[in-house]
């Protein structure tokens with residue numbers, strides 16, 4: 135399946151290939167096939183910390199093959215991260231999250247939109263995930 139640019143838990147944020155064992159997937163319409171439970175990381179999994187222009191940083195999972203291309207693909211990575219955040223926010227009820235009141239939804243949406251304006255400046259660090267970690271990014 136071609137990568138649609140919406141991040142799946144346990145998969146490379148940049149190319150979409152699997153970086154962790156997938157133990158269970160969702161069957162619900164709209165999120166069918168999305169990982170529900172993930173297990174141990176594969177050998178190709180890397181956690182990359184990235185500094186943002188608003189002073190914060192994020193940590194993402196990518197595969198070892200994508201790592202060398204990452205500095206040149208920061209703009210693509212940024213759009214995947216924010217598209218994925220909005221997708222997961224819009225589908226949060228399907229993913230089993232507690233429903234929000236309208237004020238809460240509006241606040242979270244505004245926060246995401248504010249952070250989404252930040253540029254991705256560069257890589258702070260790279261590490262391999264621990265074997266036993268149930269990473270959900």
Ligand SMILES: [Zn+2]
Pocket residue numbers: 146147148149150151196197198199200
């Ligand atoms: Zn990749």
